[in-house]
Amino acid sequence: MCTTCGCTDTMHPTMTNMATGQTMPLAAQETPAHSHTHTHEHLHRDHIHANQKDPPHEKKTVVLEQAILSKNNQLAEQNRGWLAESHILALNLVSSPGSGKTTLLEKTLTDLGKEFPFYVIEGDQATLHDAERLRRTGCAIVQINTGGGCHLEAEMVAQGLEALQPSAQSVVLIENVGNLICPALFDLGEQARVVILSVTEGEDKPLKYPHMFKSAQLVLINKIDLLPYLSFDMDQCLRYVSMVNTTTPVLRISAQTGEGLASWYQWIQQHRLTVQAHKGL
Amino acid sequence: MHELGITRNIVSIVSEQAHGANVTDVTVEIGKLSGIVPDAVRFCFEIVRQGTPLEGATLHIREVPGQASCHTCGMTFPLEEVYHSCPCGSQHITCVSGEELNIKDMVIY
Numbered sequence: 001m002c003t004t005c006g007c008t009d010t011m012h013p014t015m016t017n018m019a020t021g022q023t024m025p026l027a028a029q030e031t032p033a034h035s036h037t038h039t040h041e042h043l044h045r046d047h048i049h050a051n052q053k054d055p056p057h058e059k060k061t062v063v064l065e066q067a068i069l070s071k072n073n074q075l076a077e078q079n080r081g082w083l084a085e086s087h088i089l090a091l092n093l094v095s096s097p098g099s100g101k102t103t104l105l106e107k108t109l110t111d112l113g114k115e116f117p118f119y120v121i122e123g124d125q126a127t128l129h130d131a132e133r134l135r136r137t138g139c140a141i142v143q144i145n146t147g148g149g150c151h152l153e154a155e156m157v158a159q160g161l162e163a164l165q166p167s168a169q170s171v172v173l174i175e176n177v178g179n180l181i182c183p184a185l186f187d188l189g190e191q192a193r194v195v196i197l198s199v200t201e202g203e204d205k206p207l208k209y210p211h212m213f214k215s216a217q218l219v220l221i222n223k224i225d226l227l228p229y230l231s232f233d234m235d236q237c238l239r240y241v242s243m244v245n246t247t248t249p250v251l252r253i254s255a256q257t258g259e260g261l262a263s264w265y266q267w268i269q270q271h272r273l274t275v276q277a278h279k280g281l
Numbered sequence: 282m283h284e285l286g287i288t289r290n291i292v293s294i295v296s297e298q299a300h301g302a303n304v305t306d307v308t309v310e311i312g313k314l315s316g317i318v319p320d321a322v323r324f325c326f327e328i329v330r331q332g333t334p335l336e337g338a339t340l341h342i343r344e345v346p347g348q349a350s351c352h353t354c355g356m357t358f359p360l361e362e363v364y365h366s367c368p369c370g371s372q373h374i375t376c377v378s379g380e381e382l383n384i385k386d387m388v389i390y
Contacts, residue, residue, distance in 0.1 A: 058390060059305065059388055059389070059390045060388065060389055060390070061386050061387070061388050062298065062299075062386060062387050062388070062389055063385070063386045064294070064295070064298060064384045064385065064386055064387060065383065065384075065385065065386075066294055066298075066383065066384045067382060067383055067384075068287055068290045068291055068294070068309065068382040068383060068384055069287070069290060069382060070294070071290065071293075071294070072290075149286070150283070151283065151286075153286070181283065181316070182283040182286075184316060185283050185287075185315075185316060185317075186283075186286075206364075207364060210362065210363045210364045211316045211363065214363050214364070240364075242372075243364045243366075243372070244363065244364040246372050246373070
């Protein structure tokens, strides 16, 4: 169906709980309760509102004024509220495929897993490869296979949280599908979005995919151990990031060698403390 | 291909709000800075609407140009890319339009 990235609706998303090995289909998105309570009972000469139940016999214009992503956004807010109540820090990790997200998670879980509990929602179009890799760290993981989809949606994360039942004051890491375009539009209910850019991808990615970088609360530049072998212009890359997003901090790391990871861990710790300090929504 | 997901959302919301009536027209607003390609939405709409109350409906897409206001000089100016600066050189700007993704209305009978 899709000529851009291969999305199709012929394959349905599934979720695998790595603790039990059970794979289940993910239920279709449910419509959350309509949030406003007033009714549109006032009269209009040339149009009616959407709460009119009887199908009219003449053509009528119905004013909708609804955000296209309203269902996802409402579910994301529900996720955010639930996470805040339990003082859980949830991070949405986004990048292109092959940027080193899973290696970064492996390192993070190994290094910080003893200090506080982590849970992982792993998103990929197919396979359990990443979840298998991360399971060796001892962390509780669900793998969501999106089938034809090129990004995670709030409903998938809600079901992932339901399956994981993360403990209060823990950290949930959501590894989104490798894609710098589509995940930018879909709020999952996370507290922060972390974009990972590896130096092998070139310094101009922030300008080529501005929506993703604009929506980030943190940018990690990964694989800096490879810099001596590449013509990657770090200063230019940092300029591009600040052109798109004037406020986001940028950390330079190598998930492979561990260089710079202390600053990433410190960032997680700070945000975890901030979430814990909140009294909930 | 988020346009597929976007189009499904349009069809799902409109079908729900039509309460069983047939839909002849749907008007949506897509901002030029939203990251959504209107032609891809049109393409997906032809497929997604099949078997729904929107089967015979015409999709009207209103594209909204980007605009930003500058916190430094106070000017409102056209914004062609999300990372552009104000003509005064300032990067401290707020996008005021161009990111819309809304269903405006539908015609039913």
